[in-house]
Every structure is written in C-alpha cells, then in structure tokens.
Amino acid sequence: MTELRTRAPAAAPGAGTLLRLLRDGRPRTRSELATVTGLARSTVTQRVDALLASGLIGPAGEAVSTGGRPPTTFSFRPDARVVLGADLGATHARLALTDMTGVVLAQECADLDIALGPGPVLDWVIDNGRSLLEAAGRGEEELLGLGIGLPGPVQHSTGRAVNPPIMPGWDDFDVPGHVRRGLPVPVLVDNDVNIMAIGEHRVAWPAASHLMFVKVATGIGCGIVSEGNVYRGAQGAAGDMGHIHLPGSGDRPCRCGNTGCLEAVASGAALAETLRAEGVAVHGARDVVELSRRGSVPALRVLRQAGRDVGEVLAASVNMFNPSVIVVGGVLATAGDHLLAGVREVIYQRSLPLATEQLSIVSSTAGESAGVIGAAVMVIDHCLSPENVDMLVSGA
C-alpha cells in the first residue's frame, strides 16, 4: 500500500519554508529571507541556490541598494511546472492542465462511464493528460503532479476508493499506482465534492475561513474547507450529508439501506422519481433541470422543496459549525435559483442570528471547472508544502 509521504527528511529543512513565503508572488532578497525565517544566512544561500536550480524560483531584479552592489531579489515562478487535474463523474469526465497557481491553461471533456472500471477510465486520463501536455508544448518532466476526484468515498492517504456504490471494479483499486505507470509523478485522489470545495474556495472565496460546498446532483454530498484545508474528520468520512436523516420525509427507502435520508428525498434521482409518480416523463436529474428551464410547475415545485430539505439539514450544521460561506453547486443548482431560494428560506428561518449575520449562501462561481481546479490545487498545495518541497528540490 502506497501511503502519501507527509514528512520530509529532517536533514535538509528550509527550502520549503522559503518557498511558502515566496508563493505570495512578492520578490525578496536573501537577507530578507534570513531575517523573516530565522534560518542561518549560509542555509538561506544554499536553499535559494537549490530552488533556483529547480526553477521554482527565479531572479526578479535588484532591490534598492543601501550602499554597495544592490542585492538580487527572488520570486516564485508559477509557470515553472504544470499540473493535471481530473474530475471523474458518474458518466462524464473533465481534465485540465493548470499552472502552479491553479490557473487553467487547457481543458478536455468527454462522456465517460465510471462503471467501465478503473483501467479504461484512468487510461483516458493518462492519454488525454499526455495530449494536453503536448498541445501546450510542455514536457512530461515539467509535470508537478496529477490530482483526481472520484464520485465516491476515497481514502485520501492511499488514493483508493472505499466501497464506492456506483463504481463497480474500483473498490480498493490502487489509483495512484496505475496512473504513475503512465505518468510517473505524485498522484493524489479525493472524492469529487472535496475537490469541488477546494476549487470553489480558491477561485471565488480565497479569504473565507470556513466554506461548505454542497453538491446537489444525482446524489448529495458536502465538501468542507476550514482555515484553507479540507476538513476530513476522523475517518475521512466528513461531509456525508446525503445520508443525514430528514425527519418528516415519509421514511422513503435510501440506497444506503436506511430510510428517510436527505438523498432519498432531495437528490436529482429522488426528484425524478417524485415527478414520475405524478405522471411526468423524466429520467434523471438533468431532465428535472431541463423541465424547470421550460417553466414546468411540478419541476419548479420539487426543486424548491428540495432546497428546503437541504436547508433543513444545513441549518443544523450552520449552528454547529458556523461557516462563513455555503456554496450550492451540482447540476440541480444550475436550474436558476429555485434550489438556492429553498435553502436560504430554511437556513435564515432556523439558524441563530449570530451564525447567519455574516453568512453568504450562494451558487457556485467556478461552476463546471470547480472540480478540475480543486484537483490541481490539491496537488500543488501538497507538492509545494514545506514538508514535501525539499524532496522536489533535491530531486531536481
């Protein structure tokens, strides 16, 4: 089992600390770096040389002289490497090439059934990753790493799916191991809602201290970003809001085996079922959205009620965890503001004034790119963290 490496060798600390500072984009001199970090001047000089050799930083002109030859400044080079981010959904895949700040350079999508199994799906990622690199004129040696979001529970530390309900053949499959045989770089895996939360946070709410991203689609899930990091909880199961009990839901059976789960009532699949029972011809979540766009009153009604149901569950989390932003995304959130209106209605009614007075409840800004951007940012933050950057630099 391949565990992510999270501790650097103690022998060469320092480069990561310097890079953490420099990632803000501001140029600094060796002397400034030594003063701010407390590292020895000789250590700073060594580490700056190593970072220059790796290309992660470059000279950025001269500082103002205080007498004598003016000292050189150095700054982070976000285009020194590129990153691949993949968002694999139930039936649709998206892949992006980004720089080291998560800015998308090129993107590729395809209809791709996750149930084809890990081999064909991950080979699509590898093949299209290579094509994106080539089209952008970048070599594989410039690839920092690859991030993947999967539509099911993932053990983040190993990159393996854990009993994923809609992904036959994926259970306990070594995703990073397979991908690395095609693209030999660090590969990180997380569930799709966590990477969407990371992407949305980076693109639209970088200063938000506590963000919850709710995806309402065929299923319902939640990704939580707390103080800039994904909140995973003790077993990595945090954010599983689809199976929270919704009282008064009529105890409709859920695919998890329990009854009355939010997902059994308010997901795209559940809304389609409700509409079919009323004689409306719909297959799934996208049909419900399509109908609502054409002004179908039953579709608008079930969307609004789904928003209230999601809001009922979220209201408790607002009191308990006091987020600053709730982002509502997923395909059902693309049908105008009906879902969002229902969410807002219940949260503002049910939560305490102190918890809601500065709470924003909004639609996704990053939209369909939230996942690929988040997958790339996950890899960037990992590879450029102080614990890991030394490895990157000494290997350069």
Place this chain on the structure above:
Amino acid sequence: MTELRTRAPAAAPGAGTLLRLLRDGRPRTRSELATVTGLARSTVTQRVDALLASGLIGPAGEAVSTGGRPPTTFSFRPDARVVLGADLGATHARLALTDMTGVVLAQECADLDIALGPGPVLDWVIDNGRSLLEAAGRGEEELLGLGIGLPGPVQHSTGRAVNPPIMPGWDDFDVPGHVRRGLPVPVLVDNDVNIMAIGEHRVAWPAASHLMFVKVATGIGCGIVSEGNVYRGAQGAAGDMGHIHLPGSGDRPCRCGNTGCLEAVASGAALAETLRAEGVAVHGARDVVELSRRGSVPALRVLRQAGRDVGEVLAASVNMFNPSVIVVGGVLATAGDHLLAGVREVIYQRSLPLATEQLSIVSSTAGESAGVIGAAVMVIDHCLSPENVDMLVSGA
C-alpha cells in the same frame, strides 16, 4: 478594545520553535536543536540562553559524549510557572492552580451567582487566585496567566461576553481588563463548553483528532476540539447545538425566541417542566438527577428521551463532521448512563457505518474539573505558542 496579541515581532524568532519541541519533556542538546529546526547554531545558543534565563527550560544532565566534553541537554520545566483556571457557572464557581502541563495543584469552589455582575464575580476570582498562589508558596510573578470560562457567548479575541442571556451586567464588559488590574498577567476568556472540551481532551483523549464535548445541563451546548484546537467557526458561534431545531418536538417555545429548539425539549430546565406538568415536584436539572438516582420512573424516562433527542441532533453532526470521540457531560450526564444510553441508541441507528465504526460515545472523565483544567490549558497553549513565547522570554 484589547485584542489578543497573536503575532510576535519578526525580529527574534526561534525561542518559540525550540520550546515547542521541548514541551514533550525529552531533553535535547544544542546541537540536536539546531539540526531539527534548521536554525543557525549561534541563534540556538542565544535562544537557549534566553529560555534558561526565563526558567522555562533547565539543564537536564549530559548527553553521551562522542569524544571530548559531553554536551549539556536541556528540558522543559513545567513547574517554572503556575497558571490559574476559572470555571464560572450560573450559580457555582471553581478555580484551580495548575502547573504548565495543566496538572491541578490546588482547587477552590464556591456558590456564586453569575448575576451578581462582573465586578463581584471577577473579584472573587482575583482574591481566591491570590490565596491559592500564597497557599502554594508561589509569587504573583510566577503566574503565567489566567483563563476564564463563562456561561454564555464570548468573543474570544477580546474576552468580552456577547449578549449573554443569563448574565445581567456582563454584556461587552472588558473581563481581561478588569482582572488584569488585580493580577497583571495575560487573561483569556472563552465560553464554558469550549474550556470543558479542551480540559476533557487534555485529560482523557489527548490523541483524539476530533472530539465533541456535549454539555447537557440547565442549557445545552457543544465544544469542538479539532486537531488539538478549539473549532470556533467564522464568528466564534460554533457548537451552538441547543438551538438546533428538533423536528417532531411539538414546537415548544424556546427562550431564544424560536420554537422546537433542542434546548426547549431536552435541557434540564425542559425536563423539569415536563415532570412538573405530570405533577412531579421538581425545580431544575439537579432535582431531575436526584429523582433518577432514587429510581423515579418518570425521571428515568425523560432522561432517556432527552438522550435520544440529543442523539438525533448529534447524528447529523456525526455524518457531517465525523468525530472520533463524543463526550457527554454536564449535570444531566451524572445521573447514571440513562442519558448516554439514549444518545448512543440514536447515533448508532442513524449514522453511517463508516462514521461510527471507530466512534467512542462516552461520559466525561475529567468531570467537574474539566472546565478549570481547560481554562488553564487554553492559557498555557497561548502563552507558550511559538508566536507568543518570544515575548515571554524577552520580558523575563
């Protein structure tokens, strides 16, 4: 307005980094400290001297020589300073003197009505703090700081209560300012449930990554410790579980102005009201506990149901935030395991297997001392943090 100082001057970093390492109790040589931190040898020597002068560390014998004079090792001295922790309840106050690991050296309690207002109540803390110091033979100059828990919402950054419902005269009162006129040390304030969560975590579950401490007493609240720190949320309102809506609760009016809140149904005050309506003569939470100890069937029944109601609200948080430990405390939890049994019943029924397979749901271990220990630990962690310790050392 006095804000807590959270950033150290950039001029003298390093002592805090060294102390953070040494707080684990293991002795280390100057050379080991330089290797692990990457700080310059000259910096380490300077900082070790400053820490020695402050008394926070001391020589701890000689390391094994590798040839030549064996180098001296240094270790943290938890008895170099003492700390005061106060837990102020609605009608009862408790104060403890601890060392710098939170071990209680002496303790004092009294019946004290918080509604007397901040002057008399805080003067009790100051007077008894001085007495505890004197009885322990410690001078005021040895006092590291003082932590206070209050039974209401607190703005932690300023130490002021914010619209506390049961604390007339306390709203926006400058608690640290008043206390520092009597005891001129750092004073930190938080709400009582947060400090109980910190104390319980330190005493009983130091390795737990995500702990929720639920206090079920006259009111209901929750303190959350995530990765060793209190989780406060965006406005510091996290953990307000008493006012989460409990569906099917018959919409009983709550003192917050809303209806159907958990606290309106499952708090000690609510249980007493329920029993009175059935003709049982009870005044408050402590009477309910007393009755249950004598085997009163109505008292046992309402306690068990209160546990289920608390569990219903917690089950959603278990799915959403995946804690590793839930501690049930507060006076209603002291009446045998009736409350706890109800909590467990609903959580194990309603939450997903992945979220509960390694979840412990237990009674408080620290018991009535959880609050004072947590108040002291809050001060210790603040004053000895890398950001603040330099201030402490340069002032020594």
